[in-house]
Amino acid sequence: MLRLASGEKVLSYVLILPASLFLAAFFFVPFVQVVVEAFTGEEGFTLAHFRTMADDWKFGPALANTLGLALVVVPVQITLALVMASLVTRLERGRDMVLYVFTIPLGISDLAAGLIWFALLEQNGFLNSILYGLGLISGPQNLLDYRNTAALFAAVVVAEVWRATAIVLVILVAGMGLIPKEYDEAAEVFGAGPLKRFFLITLPLLRPSLQTALILRTILAFEVFAVVAVLAGNNLPVLMGETYSWQFDLQDHKVASAYAIVILAISLAFTVFFLWALRDRTREAAA
Amino acid sequence: MTSLATTEAEAPARAEPRRSGRLLMASAVAVLVAWVLVPIYLLVVNAFGSVAAVSAWPKSLVPEFDLSSLAFFANYAGVPRALLNSFLVAGLTMVMSIGLGAPAGYALARFRFPGANLFRLAVLMTRAFPLPLLALPLTVLFIRVGLDDTIIGLALVHTTLAMPFAVLIMASLFLSIPEELEEAAWTLGCSRLSAFRKVVLPLALPGIAAAGIFAFVISWNEVFAAAVLTIENKTLTAFLLQSLDVSPLPLKFAGGAVLIVPALLFLFAVRKYLFSLWGIANR
Numbered sequence: 001m002l003r004l005a006s007g008e009k010v011l012s013y014v015l016i017l018p019a020s021l022f023l024a025a026f027f028f029v030p031f032v033q034v035v036v037e038a039f040t041g042e043e044g045f046t047l048a049h050f051r052t053m054a055d056d057w058k059f060g061p062a063l064a065n066t067l068g069l070a071l072v073v074v075p076v077q078i079t080l081a082l083v084m085a086s087l088v089t090r091l092e093r094g095r096d097m098v099l100y101v102f103t104i105p106l107g108i109s110d111l112a113a114g115l116i117w118f119a120l121l122e123q124n125g126f127l128n129s130i131l132y133g134l135g136l137i138s139g140p141q142n143l144l145d146y147r148n149t150a151a152l153f154a155a156v157v158v159a160e161v162w163r164a165t166a167i168v169l170v171i172l173v174a175g176m177g178l179i180p181k182e183y184d185e186a187a188e189v190f191g192a193g194p195l196k197r198f199f200l201i202t203l204p205l206l207r208p209s210l211q212t213a214l215i216l217r218t219i220l221a222f223e224v225f226a227v228v229a230v231l232a233g234n235n236l237p238v239l240m241g242e243t244y245s246w247q248f249d250l251q252d253h254k255v256a257s258a259y260a261i262v263i264l265a266i267s268l269a270f271t272v273f274f275l276w277a278l279r280d281r282t283r284e285a286a287a
Numbered sequence: 288m289t290s291l292a293t294t295e296a297e298a299p300a301r302a303e304p305r306r307s308g309r310l311l312m313a314s315a316v317a318v319l320v321a322w323v324l325v326p327i328y329l330l331v332v333n334a335f336g337s338v339a340a341v342s343a344w345p346k347s348l349v350p351e352f353d354l355s356s357l358a359f360f361a362n363y364a365g366v367p368r369a370l371l372n373s374f375l376v377a378g379l380t381m382v383m384s385i386g387l388g389a390p391a392g393y394a395l396a397r398f399r400f401p402g403a404n405l406f407r408l409a410v411l412m413t414r415a416f417p418l419p420l421l422a423l424p425l426t427v428l429f430i431r432v433g434l435d436d437t438i439i440g441l442a443l444v445h446t447t448l449a450m451p452f453a454v455l456i457m458a459s460l461f462l463s464i465p466e467e468l469e470e471a472a473w474t475l476g477c478s479r480l481s482a483f484r485k486v487v488l489p490l491a492l493p494g495i496a497a498a499g500i501f502a503f504v505i506s507w508n509e510v511f512a513a514a515v516l517t518i519e520n521k522t523l524t525a526f527l528l529q530s531l532d533v534s535p536l537p538l539k540f541a542g543g544a545v546l547i548v549p550a551l552l553f554l555f556a557v558r559k560y561l562f563s564l565w566g567i568a569n570r
Contacts, residue, residue, distance in 0.1 A: 008398050011479075015394035016406050019387045019454060026421070026447045027413055033424035087316055100558050101320050104327070107550035109508030111524050115543030116330045122536070126329045129345035140344055162326060170561065215415070223417045226510040229528060240417075240511065247423055247515055260420040271415050 034264070037257035049258040053246075062237035063262070065153070069238070070221035073160045077217060078210070080161065081168035086198065089176055099173070106166040113163035114230030118144075121155055121231070144231060152232040159227045164220065168213045175209025176202065211278040218274070219267045239263050327547070333537075334544035341537045360541035363534075369526035370545070372438060373507055376522055379442035380506035381499045384453040387446070389495060392457020393483075397466065410451045418448050422512035429516070436518045444512045449502035456501070460494040461487070497560035500553045507549060 041048055053059055088099055105113065120126045123140045131137045144155060179202065187197045203210075225240035234241075239259060247256035329348070333341055337353040340346075360366055391410075395403060422444050426435065434440035464487055472482035513525040521529065527542045534542075554561070 009400050012394040012398040012400040012403070015390040019391035019450065020406060020409075022387050022446070022450065023409055023413065026425070026443055027416075027418075030421040030424045030428070031416070033428075034420065037424060083315075084319060087312060087319070090312065091316065096558075098316055098320065100555070101323055103558075103561060104323055104551065104554065106561075107504055107508075107554035108327075108547050109510060109524060109550070111510045111527060112508075112543045112546040112550075115527075115539055115546075116326045119330050119333050119540055119543070120326060124342060124344045124346065126332075126346055126348070130348075132345045162322070219415065219417060223419065223511070226524070226528060229531060233532070243420070243423070244511065244514065247426075253423065253427065256423055260417075260423055263417050263420060267415065267417055 034257050034260050037254055038261045041254070049254040050261075052252075052255050053258045053262075056242075058237040058242055062239050062242045065236055066222055066224065066239040067266070068153070069156060069160065069224055070218055072157050073164075074214065074217050074221055076157070076161050077165045077168050078213065080165050081172050081213070082203075084165070084169050085172040085176055086202070088173060102169055103166045105163045106170065108163060109226070110163060110224070111226035111230065113159055114227040117155065117159040117162065117227075118230050146233070146235040149236060152236045155231045156224070156228050156236065159231060160221070160224065163227070164217065167220075168217055171209050171213040171216070172206065175206050175212075178209075179205045207278055207280075211274055214274045214278070215271050218270045222263055222267050222270075330540060330543055330547075333540035336537075338535075338537045341540060356537040356541045357545075359537050360545065363538055365521065365526055366523075366542075369521050369523045372517070372520050373523040375438045376442045376445060376513070377503045377506040379438060380445040380449055381503045383442060383446040384449040384502035385495060385499050388450050388453025388498070389457045391454045392459075393461050395454070395458040396461035410454050413447065413451045419444075419509065419511035419515075421447065422515045426516060436516070436520050438520060441513055441516050441520075441522065442506070444516060445506035445509055446502075448509065448512075449505045452505070453498050453502055456494070456498040457491075460491055460498070464490050494560065497557040500557050504550050504553050508546075 038049055039045055039047070084102055088095060088102065091098060108116070118125070121143045123142050123144075125143075127143065128137065128140050131141075132139070143151060145151060183201050183205065184197055187201050192200065223240050224238055225244065228236055228238050228241055234245075239262060243256050243259040243263070246252050246259060332346075332348065332350045334356055335350040335352050335354070336347075337351065337355045338359055340351060340353070341356055391406070394400070395407060425440070425444060429435040429437075429440045434443070468486050468490075469482050472486045473479070477485065508524065510524045510528055513522045514528050517525050523542070523546060527534070527539070527546070530538070
């Protein structure tokens with residue numbers, strides 16, 4: 001690895017060239033284009049598209065719903081994934097099987113997850129049928145009433161927690177595998193109970209994985225789209241859904257790009273925030 | 288695990304609470320397993336129900352193994368085409384991700400060259416962006432170059448999603464294959480290329496396949512870019528999304544079930560690699 005004959009140098013550039021060109025063409029260029037589209041009109045720089053976006057009555061609710069969903073969904077997912085990961089690592093038998101089951105939603109698209117929960121929650125769906133069978137309700141209830149924003153919000157939260165906790169779980173389980181067993185054993189020898197060990201040993205040592213999981217999940221939470229489309233249609237506006245309808249239904253690429261900039265901006269802001277909030281303070285103290 | 292066993296042997300007095308703790312743990316695991324599996328099971332019940340049963344009240348929790356919903360889905364206008372499109376886009380994404388990602392991963396694993404860190408950073412940076420949004424400007428570009436509403440155009444966008452994973456997975460995969468094996472092959476008269484083909488590639492093949500499957504699933508499941516970029520050549524996700532308002536219930540549920548089947552099969556195939564894949568991809 002340390003040898004670097006000039007031939008190898010050439011070879012390494014040849015090897016990364018296709019991937020680099022691809023990223024330049026399909027990541028950096030479109031990224032610049034989104035920015036240009038969002039900020040330019042016929043006479044150069046303009047904020048008109050952002051004004052159009054903000055003046056639309058759906059913008060406020062879309063922003064509030066997207067942030068609200070992320071704020072509720074991500075902490076629940078992190079907590080649930082921590083519980084799942086702790087359980088799995090303590091299992092003596094069937095560990096692989098349980099892990100496989102827990103990670104199944106990883107392969108399921110947000111659209112399919114939306115449809116799965118739609119089957120449960122729709123008026124003639126399974127939840128109503130079960131409640132009816134238990135004698136708790138007298139007939140089909142409309143659980144996804146378009147006028148009941150809170151119910152729609154809750155349905156999306158449940159479907160998102162069901163679908164996307166797996167990715168957090170995988171990151172955390174991989175992270176827990178990197179923590180030396182000796183720390184936990186030493187703490188146990190000194191009489192620390194399971195809860196104390198979890199909060200004083202596992203959780204602090206899991207910080208890098210938690211950071212990764214938080215960043216990844218928060219960005220993905222801002223992209224929430226198909227689950228909402230299936231369960232709430234247009235009655236629970238979210239940023240990605242509005243982007244889609246400006247682009248596809250209203251055919252206004254400029255305003256769609258403005259929405260894209262908003263999503264990019266909040267994603268970036270939260271990434272920076274998590275990088276800062278969960279930075280390695282021990283290294284800082286040493287320096 | 289071992290610590291648990293030894294403390295139990297040393298402290299039989301504490302065995303009783305341990306047992307109840309274990310019972311608590313087992314029930315927690317059971318509840319969580321049910322939380323994951325029951326919703327999927329219920330979708331399958333719907334997919335294997337007759338068209339009448341899907342809209343019936345109250346619903347039966349037992350599947351009747353009636354294929355009429357699935358047949359209805361398969362014969363619905365646009366579905367076979369969408370299914371084929373999904374396969375083609377995902378297949379192409381898989382090929383391009385590996386084709387671009389494997390060489391770059393090999394370079395990152397074997398050579399320390401100026402710019403390597405910059406390249407790694409660029410790859411990692413893509414992860415911090417809501418990539419499907421990049422489909423917006425690409426619609427304009429694709430119209431200009433004639434790639435609008437094509438399988439290839441969409442596959443290019445999906446490759447942007449999947450390739451960064453492929454690069455990182457490949458890098459760590461090649462890193463795990465000892466360089467000494469390659470060097471031994473050179474001393475035995477192999478060229479760099481034939482050493483790679485005869486020594487490294489066979490060892491790396493299962494991991495490459497897993498990374499490819501990973502790319503396939505990413506593309507198969509993608510909704511936003513697919514819905515924005517395709518009109519006539521819709522993928523299954525784009526088709527289902529755009530017909531949400533008009534499609535009857537059996538179509539929705541059968542479509543959902545069809546959507547999850549390949550993903551589950553593939554996930555099962557790569558389950559051994561799942562944690563190394565994600566562990567690497569998210570470092």
